[in-house]
Amino acid sequence: MSAESPRISRLEPYLNRAEPAPTLLKMLVGVQLTGIREDLGLSQDQAARAVGFSPAKLSRIEAGKGRRPPTEADVRALLELYKADDHEAQVLLQLLRRAGEPGWWQRYDKRLMPEWFDRLVGLQEAAAAIRTFEIQYVPGLLQTPAYTRAVVERGLPTAPAREVQRRIELRMRRRELLQRADAPQLWAIMDESVLLRVLGSREVMREQLQYLVEMAQRPHVTVQIVPLDVTNASAPAIPVTYLRFGGVDLPDIVYLEHIKSAAFLEDRDETEEYRLALDRLGDEALNPRESLVRLRDTMEQRYAAP
Numbered sequence: 001m002s003a004e005s006p007r008i009s010r011l012e013p014y015l016n017r018a019e020p021a022p023t024l025l026k027m028l029v030g031v032q033l034t035g036i037r038e039d040l041g042l043s044q045d046q047a048a049r050a051v052g053f054s055p056a057k058l059s060r061i062e063a064g065k066g067r068r069p070p071t072e073a074d075v076r077a078l079l080e081l082y083k084a085d086d087h088e089a090q091v092l093l094q095l096l097r098r099a100g101e102p103g104w105w106q107r108y109d110k111r112l113m114p115e116w117f118d119r120l121v122g123l124q125e126a127a128a129a130i131r132t133f134e135i136q137y138v139p140g141l142l143q144t145p146a147y148t149r150a151v152v153e154r155g156l157p158t159a160p161a162r163e164v165q166r167r168i169e170l171r172m173r174r175r176e177l178l179q180r181a182d183a184p185q186l187w188a189i190m191d192e193s194v195l196l197r198v199l200g201s202r203e204v205m206r207e208q209l210q211y212l213v214e215m216a217q218r219p220h221v222t223v224q225i226v227p228l229d230v231t232n233a234s235a236p237a238i239p240v241t242y243l244r245f246g247g248v249d250l251p252d253i254v255y256l257e258h259i260k261s262a263a264f265l266e267d268r269d270e271t272e273e274y275r276l277a278l279d280r281l282g283d284e285a286l287n288p289r290e291s292l293v294r295l296r297d298t299m300e301q302r303y304a305a306p
Helices: 012-016 022-039 044-051 055-063 072-081 086-099 115-126 145-155 161-179 202-216 268-284 288-302
Strands: 129-134 185-191 221-226 240-244 253-257 262-265
Touching: 012 022, 012 086, 022 055, 022 072, 022 086, 022 115, 044 055, 044 072, 055 072, 072 086, 115 161, 115 240, 115 253, 115 262, 129 268, 145 161, 145 202, 185 268, 202 221, 202 288, 221 268, 221 288, 240 268, 253 268, 262 268
Parallel strands: 129 185, 185 221
Antiparallel strands: 129 240, 240 253, 253 262
16 A cells, blocks of 8 residues: 555544544554455454454454553554555554543543443544434433533432532533534434423523523534324434544444443444434434424423523
């Protein structure tokens, strides 16, 4: 592969990102190593054996998984096996070094930021588009501090006050993503029951709905409500987050959250099923303009200021 490879040239802008993006960069390194290997006609098992790795280790490197990036020695071994040219190797090694720079979220302790959640936040920070469906709560990126407090206290009733506050701070820091000049497109679909379920107090809910109204009018945010009278809605039984990345050969990723863990789906057949399900749900929901009216009506009728 020559120094003029379009695949490598698309990576160079990521060398100069103002903010570290370790999750994205680990994935980029892995995707490029996969592409080079496949161009040579080597299977993953063949490449792993040639450099003394287990197939599982090479699979992790190529998938960009794990809290830490692969070591420079391991990546150099692969680049030497693949006979990568100097420019190609230099770009990938620079990306690898930047992948070792911690993102802001990685400064939180592991109790607040287990590995699966670390990965989600890193993926959201790197995404060009985020699609989400929520059946119980307002999506985290659109929550107010008071609403977040109510959610945390409901889910962790015995948590000490300091931990609750740290979780609120973490969520508010996450939502700053939507204030960036390069903010991702956010498309959030919510079941109408989310608007009717009182968390905290009616005042908290009024403030939360007002914030949703404000955010829904931003050009990069779309909010849709699935009304209660849509009895045949094709809604998944659990929250779904669908992440898409812009022009860097990365696969779409679906995030499914469980009580104390999560699943990440990357197989194209699986992610396509969720994309189609979200498309159908968007068709069944109120359109963005109607959803904005429903938000305002609910705020004024159910949570009217005294």
